[in-house]
Amino acid sequence: MAVVGLSGRLARCYCLRAVRSSLCVPALQLHVSKTAMGASQKDFESAVNQVKLLKKDPGNEVKLKLYALYKQATEGPCNTPKPGLFDLINKAKWDAWNALGNLPKETARQNYVDLVSGLRSSSDSSSQVKPEADKKQAGYETLVITSEDHITKIMLNRPAKKNALNTQMYQEIMLALEAASKDDSTITVFTGSGDYYSSGNDLTNFTDIPPGGVEEKAKNGAILLRDFVDCFIDFPKPLVAVVNGPAVGISVTILGLFDLVYASDRATFHTPFSHLGQTPEGCSSYTFPKIMGLAKAVEMLIFGKKLTAGEAYAQGLVTEVFPDSTFEKEVWTRLKAYSKLPRNAMRISKQIIRNHEKEKLHAINAEESSILQERWLSDECVNAVMNFLSQKAKL
Ligand SMILES: CCCCCCCCCCC/C=C/C(=O)SCCNC(=O)CCNC(=O)[C@H](O)C(C)(C)COP(=O)(O)OP(=O)(O)OC[C@H]1O[C@@H](n2cnc3c(N)ncnc32)[C@H](O)[C@@H]1OP(=O)(O)O
Numbered sequence: 410m411a412v413v414g415l416s417g418r419l420a421r422c423y424c425l426r427a428v429r430s431s432l433c434v435p436a437l438q439l440h441v442s443k444t445a446m447g448a449s450q451k452d453f454e455s456a457v458n459q460v461k462l463l464k465k466d467p468g469n470e471v472k473l474k475l476y477a478l479y480k481q482a483t484e485g486p487c488n489t490p491k492p493g494l495f496d497l498i499n500k501a502k503w504d505a506w507n508a509l510g511n512l513p514k515e516t517a518r519q520n521y522v523d524l525v526s527g528l529r530s531s532s533d534s535s536s537q538v539k540p541e542a543d544k545k546q547a548g549y550e551t552l553v554i555t556s557e558d559h560i561t562k563i564m565l566n567r568p569a570k571k572n573a574l575n576t577q578m579y580q581e582i583m584l585a586l587e588a589a590s591k592d593d594s595t596i597t598v599f600t601g602s603g604d605y606y607s608s609g610n611d612l613t614n615f616t617d618i619p620p621g622g623v624e625e626k627a628k629n630g631a632i633l634l635r636d637f638v639d640c641f642i643d644f645p646k647p648l649v650a651v652v653n654g655p656a657v658g659i660s661v662t663i664l665g666l667f668d669l670v671y672a673s674d675r676a677t678f679h680t681p682f683s684h685l686g687q688t689p690e691g692c693s694s695y696t697f698p699k700i701m702g703l704a705k706a707v708e709m710l711i712f713g714k715k716l717t718a719g720e721a722y723a724q725g726l727v728t729e730v731f732p733d734s735t736f737e738k739e740v741w742t743r744l745k746a747y748s749k750l751p752r753n754a755m756r757i758s759k760q761i762i763r764n765h766e767k768e769k770l771h772a773i774n775a776e777e778s779s780i781l782q783e784r785w786l787s788d789e790c791v792n793a794v795m796n797f798l799s800q801k802a803k804l
Pocket residue numbers: 569570571573574576608609610611612613614615626627630631633634657658659660681682685687690785797801802803804
């Protein structure tokens with residue numbers, strides 16, 4: 410489970426506001442007195458403040474522990490209703506707090522202070538390590554995230570499912586983007602693990618129906634989609650897609666919001682929305698006609714024409730195509746060189762280029778998401794999804 414703080418426009422990313430507030434807890438909320446055996450209120454307050462100053466992100470597991478101990482220390486045992494199945498983050502937080510059972514407040518406070526003290530020493534010693542050292546970020550289940558040479562690489566990592574985006578992956582990508590927007594990398598790269606870049610929306614996302622029924626499911630799906638795409642619209646640094654293989658659905662449409670798209674000659678680009686009873690998203694109803702002209706956009710978005718990498722390059726969706734045999738080497742050599750360019754200049758240039766359209770893109774995203782909310786309830790869509798799930802019908 411991935412948990413990080415959020416800010417600014419990106420704070421619309423799905424349901425995580427509570428995490429920020431719980432990890433940046435104001436000291437004045439505390440009313441804990443000193444006990445003979447445990448940490449004092451002052452120690453506790455000081456630990457709460459130190460968490461904000463940690464040089465190294467402690468990872469989501471530790472953040473959840475801190476959250477749980479903080480709640481236990483200040484409020485006692487968990488007594489709030491369990492969040493719903495789809496409220497993944499709040500559910501993880503609730504689980505962590507609830508797992509502490511009847512642990513006394515004083516013990517929780519002491520454990521919090523001890524945990525922070527351990528984090529401080531490991532953060533201090535690790536800050537002596539070369540900051541650029543390659544490090545895989547913990548806490549993500551559907552992504553592998555590494556930082557090296559001022560590049561944050563976000564790798565979609567469900568190769569057995571062709572990197573289909575399940576709801577967890579949508580959430581984790583939003584978190585990863587939020588973290589990447591603030592880290593010291595200059596560019597952020599998306600790629601896929603295995604033979605696919607991504608097969609798009611995981612069609613099993615349609616199966617888990619909440620107590621509120623399919624209408625609630627569709628409503629939540631539209632909120633998730635809108636928040637997800639908003640994160641791409643607002644991402645402040647150069648965003649690069651390294652399309653290592655076939656790309657389907659939403660993994661194709663959001664390419665219109667990327668700054669560079671490098672493709673292996675094995676990659677294909679497919680948006681079979683009509684086949685699925687669905688409609689375009691990812692702002693593609695606007696970006697695709699703008700990028701490739703109306704005629705070619707219609708072929709892709711209404712008729713589901715699958716493009717080869719060469720065709721996608723010719724239409725302007727792809728920046729450059731490389732032979733698969735040398736794809737990784739050539740692309741990463743190029744990106745490492747680009748990553749040495751001055752960070753602020755690149756960021757500001759992106760702002761100048763993209764800012765004119767931001768509000769428009771947000772409005773288009775909202776409209777596309779709301780139209781899809783209706784579509785997901787249509788017979789056309791339900792039948793297409795059932796068809797895939799029951800017979801494993803292929804595109
Ligand atoms: C109302 C609820 C809303 C929920 C949340 C909404 C969030 C926003 C949604 C935004 C809208 C997005 C739209 C899209 O992206 S449309 C595109 C959807 N994608 C597809 O239709 C692709 C379906 N997959 C296929 O056709 C084939 O799998 C594919 C051609 C991609 C590969 O074929 P191949 O024969 O090479 O491999 P397999 O089919 O054997 O695949 C291996 C296993 O992976 C599973 N798989 C692959 N893709 C998906 C997928 N998209 N969804 C679910 N599962 C997928 C496949 O079933 C295999 O699994 P098993 O090994 O278990 O059989």
